[in-house]
Amino acid sequence: xxxxxxxxxxxxxxxxxxxxxxxxxxxxxxxxxxxxxxxxxxxxxxxxxxxxxxxxxxxxxxxxxxxxxxxxxxxxxxxxxxxxxxxxxxxxxxxxxxxxxxxxxxxxxxxxxxxxxxxxxxxxxxxxxxxxxxxxxxxxxxxxxxxxxxxxxxxxxxxxxxxxxxxxxxxxxxxxxxxxxxxxxxxxxxxxxxxxxxxxxxxxxxxxxxxxxxxxxxxxxxxxxxxxxxxxxxxxxxxxxxxxxxxxxxxxxxxxxxxxxxxxxxxxxxxxxxxxxxxxxxxxxxxxxxxxxxxxxxxxxxxxxxxxxxxxxxxxxxxxxxxxxxxxxxxxxxxxxxxxxxxxxxxxxxxxxxxxxxxxxxxxxxxxxxxxxxxxxxxxxxxxxxxxxxxxxxxxxxxxxxxxxxxxxxxxxxxxxxxxxx
Numbered sequence: 001x002x003x004x005x006x007x008x009x010x011x012x013x014x015x016x017x018x019x020x021x022x023x024x025x026x027x028x029x030x031x032x033x034x035x036x037x038x039x040x041x042x043x044x045x046x047x048x049x050x051x052x053x054x055x056x057x058x059x060x061x062x063x064x065x066x067x068x069x070x071x072x073x074x075x076x077x078x079x080x081x082x083x084x085x086x087x088x089x090x091x092x093x094x095x096x097x098x099x100x101x102x103x104x105x106x107x108x109x110x111x112x113x114x115x116x117x118x119x120x121x122x123x124x125x126x127x128x129x130x131x132x133x134x135x136x137x138x139x140x141x142x143x144x145x146x147x148x149x150x151x152x153x154x155x156x157x158x159x160x161x162x163x164x165x166x167x168x169x170x171x172x173x174x175x176x177x178x179x180x181x182x183x184x185x186x187x188x189x190x191x192x193x194x195x196x197x198x199x200x201x202x203x204x205x206x207x208x209x210x211x212x213x214x215x216x217x218x219x220x221x222x223x224x225x226x227x228x229x230x231x232x233x234x235x236x237x238x239x240x241x242x243x244x245x246x247x248x249x250x251x252x253x254x255x256x257x258x259x260x261x262x263x264x265x266x267x268x269x270x271x272x273x274x275x276x277x278x279x280x281x282x283x284x285x286x287x288x289x290x291x292x293x294x295x296x297x298x299x300x301x302x303x304x305x306x307x308x309x310x311x312x313x314x315x316x317x318x319x320x321x322x323x324x325x326x327x328x329x330x331x332x333x334x335x336x337x338x339x340x341x342x343x344x345x346x347x348x349x350x351x352x353x354x355x356x357x358x359x360x361x362x363x364x365x366x367x368x369x370x371x372x373x374x375x376x377x378x379x380x381x382x383x384x385x386x387x388x389x390x391x392x393x394x395x396x397x398x399x400x401x402x403x404x405x406x407x408x409x410x411x412x413x414x415x416x417x418x419x420x421x422x
Contacts (some may be wrong), residue, residue: 009301012255014072024302025310032074032292034187035343037328039075039285041336043083044091046219046283047328050075051282055277055315057176058308064271067305068263070297071251072312073275073287077347078239081140081394082232083285089228096223098233100280105237106273110266118245118265122388123409125242126245128367129374129401131355133239133394136378138348141392142167145344149337159201163334167194187339194335208326216322221283232391235398240288244272246291246354254294255303291350366408374401 006082010016016024040050055114057073079099086095145151150160170193174186198204248268259268276286293311297303317323322394355371362368383392391399 004087010304010307012068012257012303012305014304015306016302016304021307021310022306025298025305027300028072028293028296028308028311029314030188032072032290034133034191034339035231035290035292036074038336038340038343039077039080041097041284041331041338042080042088043092045221045285046325047220048216048321048325049220049282050284051281051315051324052319053094053216053275054287055284055312055319057279057287058276058312058315060389061268061271062277062305062309062312064274066263066268069248069251069259069268070255070258070305070308071247071289071305072293072308074290074292076236076240076286077141077343078137078236078394079233079241079286081137082236084144085225085390085392086229086232090226091224093222094226094229095223095233095285096280096283097225098223098229099286100223100277102233102237102240102286103229103273103276103278103280105234106269109241110269110273113269114266121242121245125238126367126370126401126408127358128355128360128370128404129405130239130242130246131351131353131358131360132356132371132374133249133351133378133397133401134243135348136349136375136394136397137239138344138346139375139379141344142341142348145337145340147337148333150334151337159203160334162201163194163197163203163332164338166197167335167338168342170194171339180360187343190339190342191331191335194338195331198335200334203332205330208330209323212326213322215320218319219283221360223280223283225351232395234348235391235395237403239398240272240286241269243291244268247291247294248395250308251289251294251297254298273405370401370404370420373404 017022036050037047040047040053053074054074058071061071061073062069079102082098083095086098143152149164150156151164153160167190171186171190174189178186195204216289248259248265272288279285279287293308360367360371362371376402378393378397381392382396383390384396
C-alpha cells in the first residue's frame, strides 16, 4: 500500500539500524512493563518468570506468524479473576494446569477456524456481549486493587492517602497533559513517583533489593492437573480469543495491511496457544497481544517486527537480574493498588468503548438484555456451584453471554420459518 513508501514509517518487514532498534525496543518494554508485571504480583508469583516466558512467547508468536504481525505478548488480565479464585482453593500449581488447557484450546480453535471460518464468533459472542464482559473484568478486579491500596481498611492513615493521591495525580497528568513518550508510560510514571513518595514518607523498604543478587534464575513452578481449574479457566479463554481478533483488526488498520488474510488468524492462534502451553509448563500465566504496544505503534508509526523481537530479547535478559523482581515486589501496597485501580478502570472503560464504537443500541431489547444481565451477574457476587467448582464473576457472565448468543441466533433462524408474531 501507499504507506509502505512513506519514509516517515518503519514498516513491518523493515529492520532499523541497531542505534535506533535498541531505544525503539526499550520503548515498547516500558509501555507494557507496568501492566505485565502487575499480573504476577497480584498472583503472588515471581515477575521474572513472567518476563522470561512473555519474551520467549513473543518470539514464538513472531516466528509462527512469519514476522508479519507486529505484536508483543504480555500478561493477560482476563485470566486474573478465575486464577485468583483457583489459587485460593487449589493453589497456583492447579491454576497452571488450567493455563495449559487454555493454550490447547487456542490451538484447537485454530484448527476449527481453518475448517469452518470465523463467522460463528459473532453468533457466540455478539459485540454487545463482549463489551459487557470486558467491563466486568475491570469491575470484578477493582475491590482487590482498592484493598491493596489500603482504601478499604478500617483505619487508613494520612500517609496512605498521600501516596495514593500523588500516584493518581502523576498518572492522570501523564495520560492527559504529557506528550510523546511520557504519554505512553503513565503507569510506569506512577510506579516511580509513588515509590519515591513512599521513600520520603518512610513507607518503602530497601533491604530486599540490596540483599537480592544481580544474577538469578527465574522461579520455575510445576503445574498440577486439576479438572475444576480447567473448567473455571475456559470462559476466560474464549474472552481472550475474541480480544485477540479485535487486536488483530485494530493492528491491520494501523499498519495498512490485511492481516486476517496474510498470514491469517490461524498462525496467530497457534502462536498464542503454543506460547501459553509452554508458559504454563514452567510457571507463567497466559499471555495475550497488548493494547499498550499497539498504542505505541499508532503513536510512533514504527511497525517493525524486528523492534518487537528486540523488546522480547530485552525482557528475557532482564528476567535474569535478581534485583528486578525484588524491586517490583517491594513496591508499597498503596502504590501498587493505586496503579491497579487506574488500570482496571481503563479496562472497564475499554469495554464500554467497545460498545460505543460498535454503536450498540440499548433501546433494542436484545442488546439491553445482553448487557444488563452480563453486567449485573458479573458484579453481583452471584455464583453457580457445579460439583467441585463454582462459576462466578467473569466466568459466569461469559457462560451467560454464550447461552444468550446461541439462543438469539436460534430465535432468528426459527423466526425466518414462522409467521410474524410471538
